[in-house]
Amino acid sequence: xxxxxxxxxxxxIISHPDAGKTTLTEKLLLFGGAIHTxxxxxxNKIKKTATSDFMExxxxxxxxxxxxVMTFEYGGKLINILDTPGHKDFSEDTYRTLTAVDSVILVVxxxxxxxxxxxxxxxxxxxxxxxxxxxxxxxxxDGQDPFILMxxxxxxxxxxxxxxxxxxxxxxxxKGVYNLYDHHLNLFQAGTQATDENLISIQDLNDEKVxxxxxKDAAQxxxxxxxxxxxxxxxxxxxxxxxxxAPLFFGSAINNFGVKELLDTFVRIAPSxxxxxxxxxxxxxxxxxxxxxxxxxxxxxxxxxxxxxxxLRVCSGVFERNKFYFHTRLNKKLRFSSPVTFLASTKNIxxxxxxxxxVGLYDTGNFKIGDTLTxxxxxxxxxxxxxxxxxxxxxxxxxxxxxxxxEKGISQLTDEGVAQLFTVTSNNTKIxxxxxxxxxxxxxxxxxxxxxxxxxxxxxxxxxxxxxSSDNPAKLKxxxxxxxxxxxxxxxxxxxxxxxxxxxxxxxxxxxxxIQFHNTSEF
Ligand code: G4P
Numbered sequence: 425x426x427x428x429x430x431x432x433x434x435x436x437i438i439s440h441p442d443a444g445k446t447t448l449t450e451k452l453l454l455f456g457g458a459i460h461t462x463x464x465x466x467x468n469k470i471k472k473t474a475t476s477d478f479m480e481x482x483x484x485x486x487x488x489x490x491x492x493v494m495t496f497e498y499g500g501k502l503i504n505i506l507d508t509p510g511h512k513d514f515s516e517d518t519y520r521t522l523t524a525v526d527s528v529i530l531v532v533x534x535x536x537x538x539x540x541x542x543x544x545x546x547x548x549x550x551x552x553x554x555x556x557x558x559x560x561x562x563x564x565x566d567g568q569d570p571f572i573l574m575x576x577x578x579x580x581x582x583x584x585x586x587x588x589x590x591x592x593x594x595x596x597x598x599k600g601v602y603n604l605y606d607h608h609l610n611l612f613q614a615g616t617q618a619t620d621e622n623l624i625s626i627q628d629l630n631d632e633k634v635x636x637x638x639x640k641d642a643a644q645x646x647x648x649x650x651x652x653x654x655x656x657x658x659x660x661x662x663x664x665x666x667x668x669x670a671p672l673f674f675g676s677a678i679n680n681f682g683v684k685e686l687l688d689t690f691v692r693i694a695p696s697x698x699x700x701x702x703x704x705x706x707x708x709x710x711x712x713x714x715x716x717x718x719x720x721x722x723x724x725x726x727x728x729x730x731x732x733x734x735x736l737r738v739c740s741g742v743f744e745r746n747k748f749y750f751h752t753r754l755n756k757k758l759r760f761s762s763p764v765t766f767l768a769s770t771k772n773i774x775x776x777x778x779x780x781x782x783v784g785l786y787d788t789g790n791f792k793i794g795d796t797l798t799x800x801x802x803x804x805x806x807x808x809x810x811x812x813x814x815x816x817x818x819x820x821x822x823x824x825x826x827x828x829x830x831e832k833g834i835s836q837l838t839d840e841g842v843a844q845l846f847t848v849t850s851n852n853t854k855i856x857x858x859x860x861x862x863x864x865x866x867x868x869x870x871x872x873x874x875x876x877x878x879x880x881x882x883x884x885x886x887x888x889x890x891x892x893s894s895d896n897p898a899k900l901k902x903x904x905x906x907x908x909x910x911x912x913x914x915x916x917x918x919x920x921x922x923x924x925x926x927x928x929x930x931x932x933x934x935x936x937x938x939i940q941f942h943n944t945s946e947f
Contacts (some may be wrong), residue, residue, distance in 0.1 A: 429779045429780065432501070432696055432719075432778065432926050433690070433780070434504040434782070435503075435819065436505065436525045436528055436529075437507075437530075438529075438530055440532075440533070440539035440541040441541065443532060443536070447823065451677055451836060456496025462889075473662070476735050484622045485704065490760045491719070492506070492782075493506055493784075500798075501691045503691070505506065507521075513863060514859075514860070514862075515859050515861020516841060516858075519545075519548050519811055521551070522545070524720075524735075524942060530675075531559050532541065534562045535562055537573055539918065542580075546582075548811075550770070555695055558670050559672065559673050559682070560737065561675065562673060562677075562678075563598050563610070564598050565594075568594065570591055575589070579677070581641045584668060584669045584670065586670075586671050589603050589685055590604060590645070592638060592645050597641075600681075602610040607625065609634075609638075610685070612676070624637065629645065629649060630646070630805075642910070649770075661693050671689065671866055673686045677716075700739045701807055703804045704749045713740065713801070714743055714749060715805075716739050716797050717796050717797075718735060718794065718797075718856050720793070721733070723842075723870070724735075729788060733787050734785045734791040735782055735783075736784075736942065738780065743777040745760065745762075745774065749798065750797065751790060751797060753804070754795075760786070763784065765777060771852060791839070792840075793839070793841045794838070810914065810944065812888045814856065814857075814858025816846075816854075816889075817855070817860050817882060818855055820882055829877040833877050834854065843858045843867060844889070846914055849904070849913060867879075885924055886925055887928075888924075888926070889912075889914075889920050889922055890929065891941075894940060899938045904919060
């Protein structure tokens with residue numbers, strides 16, 4: 425079992441839409457032999473779609489089931505890439521996927537630098553101390569100066585970088601990258617795919633070979649590398665594994681340039697499956713008995729088959745087909761006759777899966793995000809929190825005869841993580857919170873087609889949902905009473921304060937120093 429575990433590397437590629445995540449994923453799969461031609465991976469990116477095109481979006485989400493997890497072997501390792509949605513309205517899905525990985529590759533566009541989505545995603549990585557490798561993409565375009573880019577990344581993402589490769593010029597004058605770790609030059613030729621033969625070993629940068637190859641760019645490279653060595657010192661894998669230092673690579677995904685360096689370093693340094701915390705104890709990946717948690721649920725968009733796929737991250741033991749497992753929240757035993765794993769765009773029935781693997785389980789409504797499976801122990805994995813939504817709307821039933829269907833529908837859809845549900849304590853108003861407008865259309869459509877319930881959404885001006893707690897139960901009670909019109913409970917009956925503006929939130933924090941306000945449902 426130990427050798428199976430140490431073989432595995434489970435990670436996600438994250439980026440702001442359009443930075444090149446899909447292109448990079450594809451190149452990695454090509455290296456792993458999981459696909460053989462470029463363009464084989466159906467992008468689950470929802471291309472600049474108008475909101476009215478939500479069925480198309482659902483269809484694309486459907487396609488993305490197949491590419492949710494892509495497994496390939498490279499350098500004797502088994503690599504699981506967990507895909508994340510490209511559209512920002514589905515960033516909740518991405519946050520949850522990050523709970524199921526052991527490391528992350530972050531793609532930054534060299535022209536655009538750090539973008540909003542990148543900042544939010546990195547916040548989640550920092551919270552969890554997830555090891556990150558940064559890939560600055562599109563060096564073939566006239567991007568920003570690499571030192572300025574690095575400053576921007578370190579500043580905006582609060583992370584320390586350590587360049588392991590360095591670009592020689594950029595845009596139309598881009599010559600290639602110098603590998604600071606293996607000391608070789610990789611020269612770029614537009615339109616051709618990089619191979620190992622293009623690598624030129626350079627043990628001493630003062631060698632006149634460098635001048636011959638790079639012309640007047642040689643002097644700049646020497647200056648840059650001297651500065652980097654002075655400022656950054658040597659690279660320690662330990663700092664990376666602790667989430668303190670992010671190794672940095674430069675390249676061009678579309679030209680497959682700099683990608684192999686990235687992958688080779690990734691298999692060498694990225695962590696294998698890590699221990700995971702539960703409410704009661706830490707679970708080690710090499711424990712005999714199976715444990716795992718559900719981090720994502722995918723609905724089948726075909727209304728005739730209302731089954732769903734729950735994605736289980738295996739945290740310890742061996743997952744076996746047809747064996748009974750204990751669903752700790754429901755206190756019930758379940759077994760799975762056709763669990764699936766995912767290899768590029770095909771689904772395969774799996775007989776066994778190990779720590780670090782992701783298994784797709786067909787489900788008829790037993791699972792919600794965060795659910796734990798074990799062989800009998802009463803465990804609940806932690807670290808799968810909800811984050812405050814950004815858009816809030818009141819759910820209004822349009823057909824009083826169908827209120828039961830609406831209740832059931834909204835409850836199941838929010839179990840899947842399509843949106844969050846808050847119930848206002850004073851009057852039972854149901855408030856749906858999402859990170860994007862798209863979800864409201866998706867919910868409305870699915871409630872009607874899958875549950876026969878019709879609803880409308882009324883916009884309400886809430887800015888943020890914050891979870892509250894206090895060491896002083898009397899103060900907490902008093903706060904909840906005073907703020908009754910702004911208090912709600914989430915799906916787990918936890919109290920949530922709905923702030924109407926950032927200013928109100930700050931003021932409330934000042935007024936109630938004994939109350940703790942939390943940005944996530946776990947604290
Ligand atoms: P995403 O998944 O992060 O959203 O990005 P994706 O890989 O789809 O890439 C976004 C666009 O950037 C694509 O162009 C892609 O071809 C381009 N791209 C990716 N890597 C590089 C690179 O190294 N250099 C340059 N110049 N472009 C790159 P598109 O026109 O939006 O799509 P397509 O029609 O090419 O698929």
